[in-house]
Amino acid sequence: MTFLDFQALSPLLALTATILVVLMIIAYNRNHKVVCTTTVIGLFITLATIPCVIGIDPVQVTQLLVIDRFALLLITLIALVTIAVSLLAYDYFDGNSGRPEEFYLLLMLSALGGMVLVSSTHFASFLLGLELLSISLYALISYPIKGLIPLEAAVKYLILSGVASATLLMGAALLYAGLGTLSFEQLGSGFYPEQATVQAYIVIGSALLLTGLAFKLSLVPFHMWTPDVYEGAPAPVTAFVATVSKGAIFALMVRFFVLTGAFEYQSILVGLSVFAIGSMLAGNLLALMQNNVKRMLAYSSIAHIGYLLVAFISGGITGGMALALEASIFFLVAYIVTTLGAFGIVTILSNSDESRDCDALENYTGLFWRRPALAGAFSIILFSLAGIPLTAGFIGKFYIIAAGVKGTLWLLIATLVVGSGIGIYYYLRVIYTMTLKSTSTEPIRIPVASGWVMLLVTATILTLGVYPTPFIDMLGDLAKSLT
């Protein structure tokens, strides 16, 4: 390890240091405000180290990690989302019973796992990051001590996620058996061997690997855990699971496919297409039947990852890689910002002392007239999820359709159009509920920090929707540097 390596790793090191500092503070003096403030400051320091890295990237730090523009973009995103979740969680836990301090510790550990994932180029770092992310999440999901629902969710996530990790490991083992290496790049150089037996190792290994990833990304048919976990977890954790956890795993998948060139295997692309079609249809159809906002958003996130796969698959078509990556990353960013906003709204309306989060659809009746700003922000977020112009979601969907049309993936595009059509119905149903005459006149308090988070999230959604040019230009360079 040289100095350059340490410099390149500085965001990860800064976050690790923050985790240790927060640990000490909690040991010395439990104070919710101090812990949350330190967490946010630490995350901002993490962000501040990123400009120091930009000049020197890309840096390959040992065989395990690479810090390049792609990793840096996602690290920034993860740090920003973690700040937002910390602030939302502060208001969610503030003044309530229970000890919320360790929450931030676990949150940062999980974020660190995500950052390792997005920069890993080796199965060792991949699994390290994945387990760091997941194990912290088990505890986060069951954090509030308010009943059985979070516990049930955590156990479900623990078991299924454990199975998924095991499947993933088996896949990695088979790849190692076939090619004798765990590094993505070296895997890539031997990915198209002559011998049929080695090819079989690779295809079966990749299939197991994809199954594991599909579990984590909650793609149909491995999506069963998602609605229960989303519903059971406290709202800020749901926001984190839906954004950072999925985003980091998708980023890893991008990196794996780019470095190994797994796109060339037609069978892998067919498998992914099946996942995509299943997720878009099942996600949207099941979302139709939900009367619970968190469950509805869970199914809609299944569908969204399905859309994301459409762009991803188009990377397998000759010459389509750059556009596919650009489209995937743009859509991923739009998805993360929008989903964060959606669960942010749920968080603001909920309180950790109540036995359930505010997630029944009828709780939203008349929100437009009780809290117009909050309802307006939620409407913009839902429009973005539905892919309606002026929002980031629209440009994202536009990108995906563009990538799909370029790759002539007509079946996938048709499914996407049908799925989006169904989607409009359940998103609009929420907006419609918010416009009804209010049944309750109980005042809704919007806490300061959460209010600012929502304002920034909404502003980002609109900015990306109206003037995405600077971001698109940046993504263009990024995608070129990746391929």
Added chain:
Amino acid sequence: MILIALVSILFIGGIIAWIAEGWNRDWPRWVSLISIAVAALLLPSLFLLEPHLSATPATTANSWLILHSIPWIPKFGIAVLVGLDGLSLLMVTLTIFLGLIAVVSSWSEIDHRPGFFQFNIMWTLAGVVGVFIALDMFLFFFFWEVMLIPMYLLIAIWGHENRGYASMKFFLFTQISGLLLLVSILALVFANYGNTGEFTFSYFALLDANLSPDVAYWVMWGFFIAFVVKLPGFPFHTWLPDAHTQAPTAASVLLAGILLKTGAYGLIRFTVPLFPEAAVEIAPLAMLLGVAGVIYGAILAFAQSDFKRLVAYSSVSHMGFVLIGIYAWNQLSLQGSVMQMIAHGLSTAALFMIAGALQQRLHTRDMTAMGGLWVSMPRMGGITLFFIIASLGMPGLGNFVGEFLILMGTFKVNIPITVFAALGLITAAVYALYAMQQTFQGAPTQELDVEDFGAREISVMVLMMVGLVFLGLYPQPVFDIVDPVLAGLYQLTQSTPSWLGSL
């Protein structure tokens, strides 16, 4: 720049109206009225513009009054490319005029959240104006969607008893067809990219795209369905009666008056010129759908007992004529279609306002509960009679000119279609007079103590009556404005030898 100013005034006016609600509940409608009036003041100067050659791309005729382009997302060749020619000018004028009418007509109707109501009205108008001036396909699609959401909210929040169902149906129909449009636009852009290596959404560049007949045929279908849903053409019209019936008066006026016209405009501006060969192929089918709409709409209109629903179905019938006229594609039929769009905008908007006024006074739209209203409301009765007569196509009024020209033009192309479409003139008389008899004539069903039209309503109605009479007696100015555009469109489709009856 003046075009961008026009759209911006409406967008910003809407935001101010929303904010103004916090200060005073009366202000939002004044803000709307004033901003639409300011936008209207920009219009006369547009009528004085001469087509200028320098700005005109080589492939189109010299009919553009203004063309203006600002880069937006250069990577995809997306620009804020706006332009105005005679056709756009007429449509924009109609939009602003009916916008003014819609605001005035709902002056005292809305108590619930007036600021947000005006915001939605203004944004719908802005979206529609944008649709009529956008020449970049991405920008066009952007405005196409922007006009939907406020309209959805108008129906969903301020609509009548069954508003949830109606607004959802409206949104699903238009949104799914919108996605189809988006996919088609992208397919067109990528086909062009494959041929030329240039990414562009510009209308002018895409006119020159050398598409293979197969691609053109399929992409054309996407455009066709998206626009026909909006028109609405048979069999995609089912959203319209629900949406119209449930919408508050101002929203009905905008829906019938201008939103339907965006569909027709899209067919004239995009579907046919972009895919002339494919359009020829489906012209008989399209005209058949038009005829089906004319007759089916009329029959269903006659079967209604809800006054608003009757007017809504009559729209299906009238817009069927527009579809026939567009796909007959000759000077007479296109002139007729344009005239029909404007005249239908005025007459149907007025009828919806009357329906709204009746509902406000009688708290019902059911015609079986009406009858003999002339006794208590003679002024309203007389005005209704005028618009009923206009709607059934009485010579001397705008609607007659439109339908007559469409039939004349279509006769040169397809005689059976013309014969069946002409039946629509008879059926129109049946349902229109039936509506009149059920509501204002006959013996009064009950003693009513209701207010007749006041000065505000009368003055709005008189404006629309003057417009229809003017269009009916002296339609030439409209043709003078729109003829250069139509000539340019022929030039684009002239290379298609099988097209009958071109100039």
